[in-house]
Amino acid sequence: MTLTSSGTTRLVDRMEEAGLVRRVPSPGDRRVALVEPTAEGRTAFLGAAAVHARVVEEFFVGPLTADDYTRLTGALAAIDRALREDTG
Secondary structure, three states: OOOOHHHHHHHHHHHHHOOOEEEEEOOOOOOOEEEEEOHHHHHHHHHHHHHHHHHHHHHHHOOOOHHHHHHHHHHHHHHHHHHHHHHO
């Protein structure tokens, strides 16, 4: 996911308004605000992660044979390597 600086600020603003995160001062740089999850934010993240895992299993893993799964994970690993080399 790629966001501009202003897009990130707007996203954090909305998450803060929803009570999912809070801004805290950086101990090393007074010009910087750090973002940390609230207890509600942690709960929301864990719930979303569980839903995501179920969707991946249902639609991307479950329908595949063992051979297809091996090919898929190999292809994804190759894509990951290429992306890391390109940004490295």
